[in-house]
Amino acid sequence: xxxxxxxxxxxxxxxxxxxxxxxxxxxxxxxxxxxxxxxxxxxxxxxxxxxxxxxxxxxxxxxxxxxxxxxxxxxxxxxxxxxxxxxxxxxxxxxxxxxxxxxxxxxxxxxxxxxxxxxxxxxxxxxxxxxxxxxxxxxxxxxxxxxxxxxxxxxxxxxxxxxxxxxxxxxxxxxxxxxxxxxxxxxxxxxxxxxxxxxxxxxxxxxxxxxxxxxxxxxxxxxxxxxxxxxxxxxxxxxxxxxxxxxxxxxxxxxxxxxxxxxxxxxxxxxxxxxxxxxxxxxxxxxxxxx
Numbered sequence: 001x002x003x004x005x006x007x008x009x010x011x012x013x014x015x016x017x018x019x020x021x022x023x024x025x026x027x028x029x030x031x032x033x034x035x036x037x038x039x040x041x042x043x044x045x046x047x048x049x050x051x052x053x054x055x056x057x058x059x060x061x062x063x064x065x066x067x068x069x070x071x072x073x074x075x076x077x078x079x080x081x082x083x084x085x086x087x088x089x090x091x092x093x094x095x096x097x098x099x100x101x102x103x104x105x106x107x108x109x110x111x112x113x114x115x116x117x118x119x120x121x122x123x124x125x126x127x128x129x130x131x132x133x134x135x136x137x138x139x140x141x142x143x144x145x146x147x148x149x150x151x152x153x154x155x156x157x158x159x160x161x162x163x164x165x166x167x168x169x170x171x172x173x174x175x176x177x178x179x180x181x182x183x184x185x186x187x188x189x190x191x192x193x194x195x196x197x198x199x200x201x202x203x204x205x206x207x208x209x210x211x212x213x214x215x216x217x218x219x220x221x222x223x224x225x226x227x228x229x230x231x232x233x234x235x236x237x238x239x240x241x242x243x244x245x246x247x248x249x250x251x252x253x254x255x256x257x258x259x260x261x262x263x264x265x266x267x268x269x270x271x272x273x274x275x276x277x278x279x280x281x282x283x284x285x286x287x288x289x290x291x
Contacts, residue, residue, distance in 0.1 A: 004035050004043070004080075011079045020169055022145075030072040043080065045088045052094055070094045106231035107241040113138050116225050125191040126208065130221045132187040133205055133213070137235055139180045140164070141242035141260050144215050144235040151202040157181055166261035174259055243268070 008031055015027055037054065041047050051073075055066050074094045080086065108116075117134060121127040136147060146164045154163040160176040176184075188204075197210025205213035218235050226233055239260070246256045257265055 004038070007080055007083065008032070008035055008076070010083075011076055014079070018168070020167075023167075026068060027072050027075075030069045031076045033069070034073050034076065043077070043086065045090070045093065048077070048090055048093045106229075106237070107244045108138075108233075108237055110245070112229070113238075113241065115228075119225070125194045128187055128191045129195065129205065132183050132191070133218060133221060134238065135180060135183055137238035138242060139177045140174055141239045141246075143167075143239060143261075144218050146261075147205060147218065147235075148213055148215060150204040152204055153202070155184065155204060157185060164261065170261065172258065172261050 011031065012024070012028060015024060019027070034051065037051060038047060052070065055069055074091065077086070077090050077094065081090070117131055120131045120134075122131050133147060136142065137144075140162060142150075142164055143166065146166055149165045150162075154165075155176075156162075157176075160178070160181055162174050162176050164172055164174060166172065192204075192206065195206040195208065195210055201210065201212075203212035207213055207217055215235075222233060222235055222237075243256055243260060246259070247253070253265065253268065257268060260268075262268065
């Protein structure tokens with residue numbers, strides 16, 4: 001077999017072409033971790049089993065982190081198999097662990113969202129920025145990563161459309177609510193002009209120093225309101241709320257999948273949470289008089 005470190009270099013070079021820098025860092029971390037662990041051992045069924053058990057025994061790692069590691073290593077092994085033709089079946093050895101079944105995480109009620117927004121002082125340029133970011137998340141279902149990546153050219157106020165760049169750099173076009181158009185216009189005409197420090201800045205949302213907004217900065221915005229809720233909240237809570245409200249409004253599950261930027265419907269269960277009244281209304285629609 002070709003030297004595993006050389007194979008790793010080829011794998012990373014290949015991955016660089018089509019995955020985001022943050023995702024690439026994850027691949028580099030776990031593939032390097034893997035070759036450091038395996039050292040001079042042969043890549044075979046027994047050693048892969050031992051490695052996956054090693055991952056499972058890492059008590060400080062959450063199951064999502066372990067599954068991310070398994071996914072990266074599975075891709076790396078598949079790459080090696082294409083180059084070297086491994087003589088054993090590896091997909092079942094490093095498949096994802098099953099997550100415990102649980103209800104969807106909590107979502108905001110509409111009054112919760114407005115309670116948060118109404119606490120923000122929009123007469124201040126930073127307050128207007130924060131308000132716009134949270135309202136954008138609530139009315140688009142965008143991931144924090146997608147808000148961070150948003151550029152001026154991705155927003156069309158005239159056509160009321162937004163281009164979001166999601167996982168794997170996949171693009172999708174979503175409609176813009178009239179209310180969001182008004183808020184974005186006010187932000188761009190006021191706060192943005194105060195925050196912008198460089199003429200070449202493309203980013204829509206900026207930090208105080210004029211650079212592109214970061215996930216940490218967005219987390220700091222929403223963390224201010226965490227004590228007001230009995231469940232953990234974050235930027236992703238707006239995404240789950242957006243999906244849930246679309247379902248309640250009667251939107252097609254396939255349309256919601258596309259709006260959220262998912263490839264399949266199986267991911268939807270992690271975002272949608274319906275209350276008992278909504279479920280009851282759905283059941284009542286099925287009621288037919290008995291003859």
